[in-house]
Amino acid sequence: MPKIKWKAGTLTAPLPPALVSCRADGRDNLITVAWTGILSSDPPKTYISLRPTRLSYDMIKETGVFVINLPSSHIIRSIDFCGVRSGRDVDKFAECRLTAEEATEIDCPTVAESPVSLECRVTEIVPLGSHDMFVADIVAVDVDDRYVDEAGKLHIERCSLAAYAHGSYFALGKKIGSFGYSVKKKRR
Numbered sequence: 019m020p021k022i023k024w025k026a027g028t029l030t031a032p033l034p035p036a037l038v039s040c041r042a043d044g045r046d047n048l049i050t051v052a053w054t055g056i057l058s059s060d061p062p063k064t065y066i067s068l069r070p071t072r073l074s075y076d077m078i079k080e081t082g083v084f085v086i087n088l089p090s091s092h093i094i095r096s097i098d099f100c101g102v103r104s105g106r107d108v109d110k111f112a113e114c115r116l117t118a119e120e121a122t123e124i125d126c127p128t129v130a131e132s133p134v135s136l137e138c139r140v141t142e143i144v145p146l147g148s149h150d151m152f153v154a155d156i157v158a159v160d161v162d163d164r165y166v167d168e169a170g171k172l173h174i175e176r177c178s179l180a181a182y183a184h185g186s187y188f189a190l191g192k193k194i195g196s197f198g199y200s201v202k203k204k205r206r
């Protein structure tokens with residue numbers, strides 16, 4: 019089947035509508051960020067791309083730290099809200115009734131209602147066009163112990179994660195495989 023050719027654009031999906039928390043001058047803020055991902059496993063490196071007009075851009079540039087809180091479907095309304103209102107006008111933690119918990123390695127809040135939080139320290143800011151990419155080391159990962167079993171295994175399928183695709187939010191559905199399963203020998 020031939021595909022229709024569209025002009026170049028950002029149609030990659032699904033993406034995490036991550037809830038990024040930051041703090042500057044004693045003030046906590048939240049921003050929803052879909053332009054995020056992993057750059058390297060060892061050392062663990064991530065990025066967020068921000069428009070310079072965002073309040074969070076100035077805050078993170080000033081402090082050099084932020085936290086990526088993975089999106090849970092339970093708080094998807096708050097995630098959307100944090101993506102359409104600026105911390106210049108509203109205290110988003112208070113308005114969304116989200117709980118700020120202290121990060122362990124950096125001076126920054128994490129979001130208690132998120133199942134997994136990645137504490138990040140910025141190493142460089144790369145200007146790219148509409149957005150600047152904040153490249154960062156992941157310096158700690160905070161995991162809600164409700165999703166970790168006695169053996170220390172994280173059951174991510176129980177975290178009710180949400181995805182963002184082409185302007186809409188989706189709840190992640192059923193597990194359909196796992197890493198390397200296609201080449202695994204079947205047990206007799």
Ligand SMILES: Cc1cc2nc3c(=O)[nH]c(=O)nc-3n(C[C@H](O)[C@H](O)[C@H](O)COP(=O)(O)O)c2cc1C
Nearest residue numbers: 050051052053068069072073074101102103104105
């Ligand atoms: C689903 C979604 C994804 C978003 N992704 C980004 C992003 O990757 N980078 C960005 O700069 N803004 C992004 N935004 C917009 C910001 O979250 C929004 O402008 C926010 O109000 C900025 O808040 P602040 O001024 O308090 O920093 C996104 C918004 C939504 C709803």
